[in-house]
Amino acid sequence: xxxxxxxxxxxxxxxxxxxxxxxxxxxxxxxxxxxxxxxxxxxxxxxxxxxxxxxxxxxxxxxxxxxxxxxxxxxxxxxxxxxxxxxxxxxxxxxxxxxxxxxxxx
Amino acid sequence: xxxxxxxxxxxxxxxxxxxxxxxxxxxxxxxxxxxxxxxxxxxxxxxxxxxxxxxxxxxxxxxxxxxxxxxxxxxxxxxxxxxxxxxxxxxxxxxxxxxxxxxxxxxxxxxxxxxxxxxxxxxxxxxxxxxxxxxxxxxxxxxxxxxxxxxxxxxxxxxxxxxxxxxxxxxxxxxxxxxxxxxxxxxxxxxxxxxxxxxxxxxxxxxxxxxxxxxxxxxxxxxxxxxxxxxxxxxxxxxxxxxxxxxxxxxxxxxxxxxxxxxxxxxxxxxxxxxxxxxxxxxxxxxxxxxxxxxxxxxxxxxxxxxxxxxxxxxxxxxxxxxxxxxxxxxxxxxxxxxxxxxxxxxxxxxxxxxxxxxxxxxxxxxxxxxxxxxxxxxxxxxxxxxxxxxxxxxxxxxxxxxxxxxxxxxxxxx
Numbered sequence: 001x002x003x004x005x006x007x008x009x010x011x012x013x014x015x016x017x018x019x020x021x022x023x024x025x026x027x028x029x030x031x032x033x034x035x036x037x038x039x040x041x042x043x044x045x046x047x048x049x050x051x052x053x054x055x056x057x058x059x060x061x062x063x064x065x066x067x068x069x070x071x072x073x074x075x076x077x078x079x080x081x082x083x084x085x086x087x088x089x090x091x092x093x094x095x096x097x098x099x100x101x102x103x104x105x106x
Numbered sequence: 107x108x109x110x111x112x113x114x115x116x117x118x119x120x121x122x123x124x125x126x127x128x129x130x131x132x133x134x135x136x137x138x139x140x141x142x143x144x145x146x147x148x149x150x151x152x153x154x155x156x157x158x159x160x161x162x163x164x165x166x167x168x169x170x171x172x173x174x175x176x177x178x179x180x181x182x183x184x185x186x187x188x189x190x191x192x193x194x195x196x197x198x199x200x201x202x203x204x205x206x207x208x209x210x211x212x213x214x215x216x217x218x219x220x221x222x223x224x225x226x227x228x229x230x231x232x233x234x235x236x237x238x239x240x241x242x243x244x245x246x247x248x249x250x251x252x253x254x255x256x257x258x259x260x261x262x263x264x265x266x267x268x269x270x271x272x273x274x275x276x277x278x279x280x281x282x283x284x285x286x287x288x289x290x291x292x293x294x295x296x297x298x299x300x301x302x303x304x305x306x307x308x309x310x311x312x313x314x315x316x317x318x319x320x321x322x323x324x325x326x327x328x329x330x331x332x333x334x335x336x337x338x339x340x341x342x343x344x345x346x347x348x349x350x351x352x353x354x355x356x357x358x359x360x361x362x363x364x365x366x367x368x369x370x371x372x373x374x375x376x377x378x379x380x381x382x383x384x385x386x387x388x389x390x391x392x393x394x395x396x397x398x399x400x401x402x403x404x405x406x407x408x409x410x411x412x413x414x415x416x417x418x419x420x421x422x423x424x425x426x427x428x429x430x431x432x433x434x435x436x437x438x439x440x441x442x443x444x445x446x447x448x449x450x451x452x453x454x455x456x457x458x459x460x461x462x463x464x465x466x467x468x469x470x471x472x473x474x475x476x477x478x479x480x481x482x483x484x485x486x487x488x489x490x491x492x493x494x495x496x497x498x499x500x501x502x503x504x505x506x507x508x509x510x511x512x513x514x515x516x517x518x519x520x521x
Contacts, residue, residue: 017184029168034460039476043211045218046476067215074222076477078125106223106388106478 002091005098006033020093023031024048024086042087044068047075048105049086053092054098061089061097077102107324124148124162124440125409133407135452138443139161141408147434150409155189155264159426159434160411162460164444166424167436171469175424176204177223178416178471189414189433195287197302203350203413205509210470212338215333217346217474219492220269220324226477229265233482236264237489245493249520250500257490258362258517269478271348272299272312272321281310288510307425309347313340324350350475356511358479362486363503365394365513368454369487370499370519375456378493383492387484390456394483396442396463401454402503409457412467438464476482494521 002018004027017025026035028049039050042066047077053061061084064072068088072079121475122144126137141148146166152195161167165259170176180186181194182204188194202213219225240260244251251257268275286301294519314330328347332365333340369376369390376377379386389457400406414435428434443451466473473479478493 003469029462032460039466039468039472041168041472043470045211045214045470046472047223050421070219071222074219074224076227076404104223106477 002095007100008035009101009103017090020091022091024089024097024099027049029047034087037105038087044071045070049075050075050102051084051086051099052080053082053084055082060095076104076106116184126149128405128407128480131406132452136438137408139445142444152189153191154193158189159416159428159432161436163424164441165446166434166467167441167464169423170434175418175421177418178204179206179417180416191410201221201345213342218285220327221475221478223477226481230481233265233485234489237261241493252516253366253517253519254363259359261486262358265482266354267323270324271321280351283317283354287352312496324449354475356513358482360511360513361394362483363517364398365483365487367503368394368398368518371401371403372454375454378497379456379491383488386456387488391480391483392461392463392485393456393458395465396461396508397454411437438463472489497521
């Protein structure tokens with residue numbers, strides 16, 4: 001079962017066992033992880049599920065599309081090289097992924 | 107209003123009926139709780155457009171709004187009348203709200219970047235400055251003031267003018283076009299037709315102008331969109347511009363008014379806000395969206411829903427079969443008082459931390475202007491109470507029920 005490690009801006013961490021095929025955003029929203037809004041439900045039109053992915057886990061993430069890239073430019077918190085929109089990070093079997101939630105999504 | 111049932115002096119029986127008639131706000135929240143415990147949704151015969159499932163539970167609402175098997179095509183094509191509590195204005199059916207993917211995705215992306223969280227953050231400073239100008243004006247003129255006219259309405263209109271790149275001196279026309287096109291009563295067809303024609307002319311001129319002299323504003327991106335994507339036609343671009351002008355400020359103004367009124371009704375929450383207006387404004391706004399209407403000191407009915415969808419196949423949501431061809435919508439007020447998600451849902455708490463309210467909807471049709479609306483509401487509430495901490499009500503608000511968004515038209519205040 002995939003596991004997502006969510007770190008809040010204050011450093012606190014929650015670990016959620018996810019479902020294969022669900023995204024990091026869906027897993028957060030279903031389990032009440034605060035700080036990931038995902039208002040558009042995962043169709044790349046809100047930029048409110050921005051996360052910073054741990055460097056070590058980046059390679060295992062699916063490649064970024066042009067649309068995700070464009071939306072990351074307009075997120076509320078400035079993007080970093082390890083920024084992703086968590087609705088685009090579908091979980092695969094056995095994956096552990098560590099993400100940090102930015103200060104602001106809205 | 108027969109749809110909600112008649113108000114009655116008889117004691118309210120502890121039932122789970124829905125929709126339900128006006129009653130004290132706290133009792134309405136309790137009724138929501140019973141309805142939610144009983145079932146995920148109710149099939150309601152709407153005053154217009156026939157039957158519609160209305161979803162009560164938060165998770166069921168989220169499931170619905172994230173499921174692409176629910177579409178709006180039959181409403182857009184006119185094959186079906188939109189089930190709604192008023193007759194849905196025809197022209198709204200031509201806008202983005204009634205498109206489905208993939209066309210929806212293409213059109214929405216055009217405007218989304220211009221109203222993005224980042225763009226809105228850049229506009230914040232000018233919103234603060236303008237809010238303070240308006241407050242200066244009210245203080246100069248002296249109490250009492252009509253907070254809707256003097257504050258809640260001009261602020262979002264100014265921000266919209268900035269976004270669209272038009273002079274805010276066109277404000278009076280914006281107000282007229284908007285109130286005319288969203289009117290559900292009280293306007294003649296001739297008045298509406300003439301206002302719509304004028305708005306179409308204004309918009310056409312604006313787009314033509316931006317094609318000649320592009321600027322850094324939303325209409326310029328719309329005007330030049332066909333260069334990036336030659337499948338986009340003016341017929342697709344116009345309704346977007348149209349929607350932005352007529353819907354770009356009145357809901358925001360309503361919620362600014364509702365937010366201020368709800369805070370004026372709660373000494374405890376107002377005192378809390380005053381301890382840190384800037385720090386608390388973000389959570390305060392989410393709470394106003396979720397629950398503000400219940401703190402206006404007015405009775406509340408149970409009913410009312412966002413724009414419906416139609417199921418393209420049989421879908422089971424939270425155990426309930428929604429058959430192919432049936433209409434379904436969420437009641438955001440009920441969803442926002444689901445005790446499985448919101449602790450003490452009847453409590454007005456401007457510091458509520460986890461507040462996934464759905465007043466701005468969710469999923470691919472969530473409010474296009476959400477980041478802008480939130481920022482404007484945060485600024486409006488924080489600046490007003492910072493500058494006039496002893497603001498008080500000077501009478502009862504006036505509400506216009508002949509308008510699609512049921513706006514407050516006056517909110518008398520003093521200090």
